[in-house]
Amino acid sequence: MQFAQQTSQKKRTRILLNLSSMIDIVFLLLLYFLVTMVITTPEDRLSSGLQARSEEASGQRSDFQPQVVEVAMIEGAAGYRMGSRIFRDAASLRTALDELQKDSGLFIQVGGGPLTGFVVAAFQAGHDAGFKQVTYVVPKQADGPGG
Amino acid sequence: MNFQRNQPRDRTLPVDLTPMIDVVMLLIVFFLTTAQFARMTRAAVDLPIERGEGGQAVEEPGMLVNLMKDGQIIIDDKLIDLVVLKRIVTEEIRQSHNNQASMMKVLLRADRDLPSERLNQIVWTLQQMGVGQIRLATEVPR
Numbered sequence: 001m002q003f004a005q006q007t008s009q010k011k012r013t014r015i016l017l018n019l020s021s022m023i024d025i026v027f028l029l030l031l032y033f034l035v036t037m038v039i040t041t042p043e044d045r046l047s048s049g050l051q052a053r054s055e056e057a058s059g060q061r062s063d064f065q066p067q068v069v070e071v072a073m074i075e076g077a078a079g080y081r082m083g084s085r086i087f088r089d090a091a092s093l094r095t096a097l098d099e100l101q102k103d104s105g106l107f108i109q110v111g112g113g114p115l116t117g118f119v120v121a122a123f124q125a126g127h128d129a130g131f132k133q134v135t136y137v138v139p140k141q142a143d144g145p146g147g
Numbered sequence: 148m149n150f151q152r153n154q155p156r157d158r159t160l161p162v163d164l165t166p167m168i169d170v171v172m173l174l175i176v177f178f179l180t181t182a183q184f185a186r187m188t189r190a191a192v193d194l195p196i197e198r199g200e201g202g203q204a205v206e207e208p209g210m211l212v213n214l215m216k217d218g219q220i221i222i223d224d225k226l227i228d229l230v231v232l233k234r235i236v237t238e239e240i241r242q243s244h245n246n247q248a249s250m251m252k253v254l255l256r257a258d259r260d261l262p263s264e265r266l267n268q269i270v271w272t273l274q275q276m277g278v279g280q281i282r283l284a285t286e287v288p289r
Contacts, residue, residue: 017162025171032175042289044199045254045282050274071263116214116266117259120195120283127200136281138270 046123049135051107066104067131069093071122073113080122090121097129105133112139189213190221194286195259209252209282210239216258218265229272236276248277256284 070081080087087093097106106126110119126134190213212232213221220227222235236251244250253273257266273281 021165021168025168028175029171032178042287043194044197044201044285044287046197046199046285047280047282049280050270050278052271052274110263110267110270112262112264112267114263115259116257116261116263117195119263119266120197120257120259120285123283124197124199124285128198136270138267138274140271 046120046127046134048108048123049133051135051137052140066107066135067097067100068107068109068137069097069122069126070109070111071114071119072109072111078114078118090118090125093122094125094128097125097131100129102130102132105135106131107135107137109137109139189256190215190224192216192256192258192284193260194256194284196288197285198287199285209254210236211254211256212269214255214257214261214266214269216260218261220269229268232269233272233276236273236278240276249279251278252280252282253278254282254284 068082072079072081074081074086077088080090080093082093082096085096087096106129108119108122108126123134123136189211192213192215211222215221220229220232222232227235236253240246240248240251255266255269257269270281
């Protein structure tokens with residue numbers, strides 16, 4: 001009879017954890033995050049006041065004249081006009097806006113011709129330059145359903 | 148007498164993962180469903196690539212209007228025209244803002260290649276209805 005060996009040997013207990021379910025879940029989660037990462041793109045926004053184009057909007061009669069930027073087709077190409085100065089890209093507009101007084105706000109008059117991306121770049125330039133109030137000045141439109 | 152060595156017993160830890168799997172599956176279904184809703188309200192629009200104002204993500208978006216490249220207006224996955232847009236905005240002002248149009252917030256998700264004439268037309272319509280402020284959606288560059 002061999003009792004000695006039985007008492008000296010440690011009683012080993014193996015704990016087995018079935019991980020296959022967890023792996024399934026992790027793969028599903030991984031798949032989900034990969035799919036949604038492609039679908040959603042980070043978005044932000046640029047706030048703007050609204051004003052119909054009028055003499056007040058252009059600041060002709062105001063003591064505190066707001067800065068006015070016109071977005072339009074200038075000499076056949078999209079551009080920004082501020083007074084007599086013409087800018088062809090948002091970076092140069094931003095540089096010019098940096099030098100201006102910011103208290104009276106910025107009015108952006110949007111004419112026909114340029115694409116929306118070009119218009120929005122002007123709003124971004126105004127915001128980046130530090131204007132608290134940027135106003136979208138919209139020209140009068142013909143009434144009608146307009147589809 | 149049988150004095151054979153005791154076999155070490157394999158003891159499996161009794162952790163039941165079934166409820167956790169159930170919960171995770173429910174979460175996945177929930178997120179997939181909400182993602183589907185998000186896609187419904189946010190049409191596939193190539194937004195202008197700008198940084199935006201930053202830090203506005205938690206703000207309530209208000210009414211969301213998608214403007215496609217070809218000038219089509221889409222709200223809640225429905226293609227509408229200016230007449231219907233006016234009706235929806237009027238209803239929204241009446242229901243959510245106690246007829247105070249100036250309190251109305253509209254988020255315009257306009258395609259970057261949309262001609263500004265059409266953008267002006269939409270903005271003019273909103274301005275004539277008394278909407279005091281719009282927000283132009285941008286796609287944050289990566």
